[in-house]
Structure formats: structure tokens, C-alpha cells
Amino acid sequence: MAATDKYFLIAIGGTGMRCLESFTHLCAMGMFDSKEIDILTLDTDQTNGNKARAENLVRQYNKIKFSPGNEGGNVNSNTFFSAKLNLHEFWTNYDGAGRENFNNISHIHKGDGEVKENNKLLSDLFLDENVKQFNLAHGYRAQTHLGSYLMYHGLIESARRLHQGADVKTEDKAFEKFIEKIEKAGEHARIFVLGSIFGGTGASSIPIIPKAIDNAIKIRSGNKSRLDPGAKFGATLLTEYFSFKKPDASQMASKENSVIADSSFFSLNSQAALQFYQSDPTVKSTYKKMYHVGWPSNTKNYSEEGKDTKTITGGESQKNSCHVAELICASAAYDFFSSDKGLDVEAAEYIFKSVGFENNTLQFNFNDFIGDKDAGKLFANRLGAFFAFAHVVLSKNKGAFGDKGVKGLLNRLQKEVDLYTSITDEYADGLEAFIKMFGYDYQGENFKAGWIYQVRSTAPGSFVFMDEAFSRDSKELQKLDVGKLFEDEKYHWDKGGVFGDRYDTFISTLKDDKTQPTEDQNCKTTNEKFLAHIFNALSESQKII
Numbered sequence: 240m241a242a243t244d245k246y247f248l249i250a251i252g253g254t255g256m257r258c259l260e261s262f263t264h265l266c267a268m269g270m271f272d273s274k275e276i277d278i279l280t281l282d283t284d285q286t287n288g289n290k291a292r293a294e295n296l297v298r299q300y301n302k303i304k305f306s307p308g309n310e311g312g313n314v315n316s317n318t319f320f321s322a323k324l325n326l327h328e329f330w331t332n333y334d335g336a337g338r339e340n341f342n343n344i345s346h347i348h349k350g351d352g353e354v355k356e357n358n359k360l361l362s363d364l365f366l367d368e369n370v371k372q373f374n375l376a377h378g379y380r381a382q383t384h385l386g387s388y389l390m391y392h393g394l395i396e397s398a399r400r401l402h403q404g405a406d407v408k409t410e411d412k413a414f415e416k417f418i419e420k421i422e423k424a425g426e427h428a429r430i431f432v433l434g435s436i437f438g439g440t441g442a443s444s445i446p447i448i449p450k451a452i453d454n455a456i457k458i459r460s461g462n463k464s465r466l467d468p469g470a471k472f473g474a475t476l477l478t479e480y481f482s483f484k485k486p487d488a489s490q491m492a493s494k495e496n497s498v499i500a501d502s503s504f505f506s507l508n509s510q511a512a513l514q515f516y517q518s519d520p521t522v523k524s525t526y527k528k529m530y531h532v533g534w535p536s537n538t539k540n541y542s543e544e545g546k547d548t549k550t551i552t553g554g555e556s557q558k559n560s561c562h563v564a565e566l567i568c569a570s571a572a573y574d575f576f577s578s579d580k581g582l583d584v585e586a587a588e589y590i591f592k593s594v595g596f597e598n599n600t601l602q603f604n605f606n607d608f609i610g611d612k613d614a615g616k617l618f619a620n621r622l623g624a625f626f627a628f629a630h631v632v633l634s635k636n637k638g639a640f641g642d643k644g645v646k647g648l649l650n651r652l653q654k655e656v657d658l659y660t661s662i663t664d665e666y667a668d669g670l671e672a673f674i675k676m677f678g679y680d681y682q683g684e685n686f687k688a689g690w691i692y693q694v695r696s697t698a699p700g701s702f703v704f705m706d707e708a709f710s711r712d713s714k715e716l717q718k719l720d721v722g723k724l725f726e727d728e729k730y731h732w733d734k735g736g737v738f739g740d741r742y743d744t745f746i747s748t749l750k751d752d753k754t755q756p757t758e759d760q761n762c763k764t765t766n767e768k769f770l771a772h773i774f775n776a777l778s779e780s781q782k783i784i
Contacts, residue, residue, distance in 0.1 A: 245424035246276040246576050247417070249448060250433045252440030254477060256280065256293040257561050258433035261569035263296050263324070264677055264690050268625035269774065270573055270609070270618065271322035273314055273761075278326050279417045283390075283440055285330045288558035296676055297326045302669045306764045315761050318771040319625060327413040331393030340372050341385060383512075386443025391451050398455035415459065422456050426469025431572045435477040436512040445474050446515075449525035471582050473528040473575035475568040476516055476589075478509035480534035481559070509533075517589070526587040530571035533591075534564050535601070560693040563603070563702075570608045570618075578610075600700035619703065620784050623725060624777035626691060626704065629678035630721040635742055637717065638671050639680045645671045649769075656749055659769050666766055679711070686711045701726065721745075722780060732780040741780075748776045 250259035259278065265271065278297060282290050303320055304312025315321040337343045347358050365384060397411045398418075421428050432448055434441025453466035516522055516529060571590075581588045595602040605622070606615030631648060638644020645667040649659055680687045688696070688711075695702050695709050708724040710716050722732030722741030735744035748754050749772060756762045756771035778784070 241427065241579075243427045244429055244576075245420065245427050246271075246274050247279070247421055247424075247428060247430040248276055248433065248572060249279045249281055249430065250293065251281045251444045252434055252438065253282075253287060253289045253559065254435040254438065254565070255433040255441050256282070256287070256289040257559065258475065258477075258565045258568040259293040260296055260561055260690060261566040261694070262433070262572055263293070263300055264625075265569050265573065265621075266322040266324060267300060267320055267673065267677065268621040269317065269319050269321045270621055271576065272316045273321065274576065275311075275314055275323040275325070276576075277417055277420050278324055279414070280326070280328050281330070281390075281440075281444060283331045283333060283393075285332070292558060294326065294328060296673075297324055299669065299673045299676065300324055301326070303666070303673060303766070306766070313761060313763055313767065315767060315771070316759060318756075318760050318762070318767070318774045319628070320770060327417040329394075329397070329410045329414040329417070331390060332408065332410065341366065341389070342372060344389070383439070383442045383508075386439055387447050390440070390444045391447040394451040394455050395458065398458040401459045402461060414455070418452055418456050418459065421452060421466065421470065422460075422464055424470070425467040428467065428470040429576055430470060430472050431575045432472065432474035433568055433572065434475065435480075436516070437477075437479045437506075437508040441477075442508070442512060445476075446519065446522050448472070448474075450521065472526045473530070473571070474526055475571055476513065476529050476531045477564060477568055478513070478531070478533045479506050480562060480564045516587075523586045527582050527584060528575055529587050529589050530568070530574070531589055531591040532564055532567050532571065535596075560688070560696075561690050563694045563698045566608065566694055574610055577614075595700075597700065601698060602700040603698055603702045605703050616784050619725075619730070620778055620781060622703070623730065623781050623783065624774055625677065626708070627721055627724055627777055627781075628773060629674050629691075630708070630716075630719060630724070631742070631745075632671060632674050633678050633680070634716045634719045635721050639675065639678070640713065640717065641681075643667065643671065645674075651746060652749060655746055656772075658772075659765060661765050662769060679716075681713060684713075686713075725781075730781050730783055745776060745780050748779050749773075751779075754779055 248259070248262065250256055250262075259280070266276075280290060280294055284290065300320065301311060301324060304323065306312055311323050311325060314323045333339060342348060345362070347362050348355065350358060394414070397414050400407050400411050401415050421430065430452075432445055434445050436442045436445065449466070449472050457465050513531070592607070594607045595604075604615075605619035609615055609618040632644035633639040636642060636644040636647035638647070646664065649662060649667060652659060676689050677691055678689045679692050680689065692709060692711075703726065704724050705726050707715070707719065710719065720741060722745060725731065732741040733739075733744050734741050735747070754772060754775040756768045756775070760771045762768045762771045
């Protein structure tokens with residue numbers, strides 16, 4: 240990792256958006272120290288529920304990072320929310336007359352005589368008639384041959400509008416800012432793509448991204464510039480890990496819904512995709528690292544989760560919960576951004592790792608997520624600290640039960656260290672909102688699982704922390720010992736005596752000089768110093784590194 244490297248992340252489709260959620264939470268816990276990362280969300284479906292949720296999470300992250308005169312905040316080190324994130328949103332707009340389906344976009348039925356006939360004959364070689372006519376607003380519905388063609392040309396169309404300066408859309412301007420930064424980064428650009436390979440949008444887009452960005456830069460610049468050949472691409476190859484209700488005849492009766500992805504074919508799709516990625520010369524020459532993430536056969540059924548009566552093809556109602564496989568994908572982005580190994584190869588390197596499997600369940604420990612042993616301890620420290628912080632706010636200070644948890648913590652701190660009186664209620668509420676997205680909340684008597692609870696529910700074996708740390712019972716949570724979350728007892732906080740209390744001992748550590756923010760944490764605002772102070776005290780309490 241060179242000091243001059245620039246970092247770019249592209250999240251594609253519903254799965255890519257959930258991977259982005261995991262990535263953002265890794266940033267919140269401090270896994271991407273000292274990095275500024277530009278994020279492009281890429282989808283066909285602007286109204287997609289998972290897309291909206293992921294983008295809102297990044298926006299909430301940026302509210303916490305905000306400082307006067309510096310909307311995106313500062314880049315910090317060795318603390319919570321240490322990375323700076325810049326969000327760019329692009330979608331291939333299939334709304335409006337003439338853009339609803341392939342036939343309309345391609346104008347395949349226009350032209351005279353022989354031209355029209357040849358166009359139809361050529362398209363018939365590759366596409367069934369119903370594939371040409373289904374509505375594209377909810378994605379490519381596992382038709383990757385169609386999707387790759389349309390996504391590539393969607394990006395190229397945007398570049399042409401930008402070059403011509405005519406009919407430029409909001410999403411075009413976002414795409415322009417993103418590729419401008421890649422162009423400027425030159426050989427120092429590291430670009431990582433998050434998406435799956437068994438479905439529609441992600442599977443369609445991953446193969447064409449490097450070429451599409453290269454050609455988009457050329458077109459937008461009027462052939463005066465291009466993607467630097469030294470720019471480095473990486474991607475996830477995430478195979479089947481969930482299923483959903485099989486579409487019935489009544490749902491597929493209309494012309495617009497005649498093609499719907501069927502999850503019973505996801506295994507076959509995954510096999511075919513892996514064969515493609517193994518042999519395709521363009522993919523192998525444009526990507527440096529491809530991370531194969533797979534899952535056992537007991538896939539999560541999203542239809543049962545939402546009790547859906549029909550197959551959800553997209554739109555606002557697609558708000559599937561997060562999965563541990565997506566956290567592994569976000570961890571792959573950490574590896575790609577943090578390591579120089581394998582970036583000087585001519586052909587793509589395919590990377591995978593295994594997780595312990597016992598009693599028909601995966602047994603996760605912290606070394607299974609981030610690289611080698613040292614990186615695993617870093618991950619345990621950061622995740623453990625942020626999870627403990629969440630329970631301090633939500634459980635100990637009852638932020639999930641109607642009280643203001645961050646404000647309660649601040650009030651307690653001001654009795655010990657009179658440093659943070661200038662932190663506003665608005666900031667405290669925004670931080671608490673993000674922590675609820677990470678952890679949990681109660682809406683009345685109903686438990687609402689945040690990201691880490693959702694991830695834990697998909698890993699029924701061991702998962703780093705004690706089962707009690709994931710209780711959903713309100714009484715148990717309010718009595719939870721927040722310093723006793725890890726399965727490994729050596730990471731439990733000190734009690735400060737036989738009859739001591741771990742939480743009180745943690746508060747006492749905040750008075751120690753060694754937990755004060757340091758110069759190398761690069762904290763300029765009071766808000767940043769508060770987060771660094773809490774992070775230091777939690778790290779000191781856990782004694783992991």
C-alpha cells in the first residue's frame with residue numbers, strides 16, 4: 240500500500256448494496272484508517288430498498304464526519320469513523336417512453352426492409368422474445384448476457400451525454416465526478432467491485448466495469464484521456480447464498496413480468512459464472528484480484544423472512560437483511576486496499592479461504608474475516624470496541640429503550656472528564672442513529688435487528704462473541720455486562736475488584752492520560768476527540784492489541 244494510492248469502491252445491485260453496508264460498518268469501527276474512499280452505487284433500480292438503505296447509511300456516516308468548512312470530514316487514524324467516504328450515485332434510468340425494455344432501447348424494430356429483418360435475426364440469436372420485452376426497471380433478472388450489454392451501454396451513454404453537454408442528468412454528474420477522480424489518480428487508482436455473480440445486475444456488470452470506465456473516460460474527454468493502464472481492479476465473486484419464493488404462473492402472466500429470476504437456478508448460474516471468470520481473457524487481463532466467496536447449501540430464504548406472497552423483483556419492497564457472506568466480501572475490500580501482494584501480476588489471481596465447519600455449521604473466529612493473525616487481532620479489537628460501544632449506548636444507557644444513550648454517556652463522562660460539553664444534541668442523536676443501524680433498537684415492544692444482529696443470525700455456529708451479547712430480550716439487554724462480550728475471557732474488561740463493576744472501571748480509564756487522543760489519531764474537532772477517547776478506553780479495556 241503506497242502513500243499515494245487512491246481508493247474507489249463500486250457497489251452493484253441488491254447484493255452489492257448489502258456488501259456496502261458491511262463495508263460502511265467496517266469503516267465505522269475503524270478498519271480503513273487514514274483512507275479517503277470514493278464510492279459509486281450502481282444499479283438499474285433507483286427505488287430499490289437495499290440501495291436506499293445502504294446509501295442512507297453512508298449519508299448518516301458522513302453526518303457524523305461533518306465539520307464546519309469540511310463537509311466530508313477529516314481522515315483519522317486508529318479511531319472510530321476514521322475513513323472519509325465520498326458517495327456518488329448512478330443508475331441506468333429505464334423510466335419513460337422508449338426505455339422500458341430492450342426492444343425500445345435498441346430500436347430493433349426500426350429501419351427499412353433488409354436492415355430491420357437482419358436486426359431481428361441477429362437479436363434472435365442471443366435473446367428470446369420475452370427477454371427483449373420484460374420491464375428493466377427492477378434489473379436484469381438473471382439475464383446476464385442482456386445485462387452486460389445494457390449496463391455497458393448505460394455507462395457509455397452517460398459519457399456521451401457528458402461530452403456533448405446535452406440532456407445531462409443528475410446521475411451523469413455523479414458518474415462524472417467518480418471517473419474524473421479515477422482518471423486523476425492514474426496508476427495509483429485501486430478500484431474494488433462488490434457484487435454477486437449468480438443473479439442479474441452484479442453478475443452483468445462485474446465483467447464490463449474496467450472496459451466501461453476506460454471507454455467512458457475516453458468519450459467524456461473527447462479522446463484526450465483514458466484509464467491509466469496501471470490502475471488496479473479487484474472484485475468479489477460471490478456465489479449463491481440466498482433463495483426466494485419461486486414465481487408462479489399468475490405473476491409471470493404479463494408481458495412485463497414474463498422473465499423473473501428463479502433462485503432454484505442460482506447454483507447452476509454460479510457454476511457457469513465461475514467457468515467464465517476462470518477462462519475469459521478480458522476479465523483475467525483487467526482484474527488483478529478476484530475473491531471467491533461461497534456459502535454452504537443451507538441458503539437463507541428471503542421470502543420466508545418477509546413472508547412474501549410473490550417473488551420480489553426489486554423496488555422499495557426489496558429490503559433484505561444482511562448476511563455474513565457480505566461481511567466476508569467487505570473484508571475482501573480491506574485486503575485489496577491494504578496489501579500490495581499480487582498487484583503486479585499480468586493475469587487475475589483468484590483468492591479464497593476456508594472457515595471451520597463443525598456439526599454442520601460454520602465456526603467463525605476473528606481470524607476468518609481479515610487476513611493473517613495480526614490483521615485478525617486488529618479486526619477483533621475494532622469490532623469488539625464498536626460492539627461494546629453500541630451496547631454502552633443502547634443497553635447500558637438505554638438508547639434503544641426510549642432514553643438518549645449517547646447523551647447519557649456524555650453526562651456520565653462530564654462528571655469524570657469535563658471535556659465534551661460543546662457536543663451538540665444533534666450530533667449525539669446522529670451518532671446514536673448510526674449505532675442503532677449497527678446494533679439494534681426497540682420500536683415499542685418490537686425488537687429491530689441492526690446490521691450485526693442480522694449478520695449473526697446467518698452464522699448459526701460460533702461467532703467471536705458470547706451468545707448473550709446478541710440477546711433480543713429487553714430485560715436481559717438492560718442488565719447486560721457490556722465488558723463481557725467476547726467468548727475468550729482474556730478480552731473481558733477488568734472489574735476493578737471482586738465487587739467491582741466493569742462499566743464503572745471502563746469509565747475510570749477515561750481519566751487516564753494514556754486514553755487521551757494522541758496526535759497521530761489526527762483529531763481536529765471535539766467530536767473526533769470524543770470518539771478517539773472512547774476508542775482508546777475500549778481498546779485499553781479489551782487488551783487485544
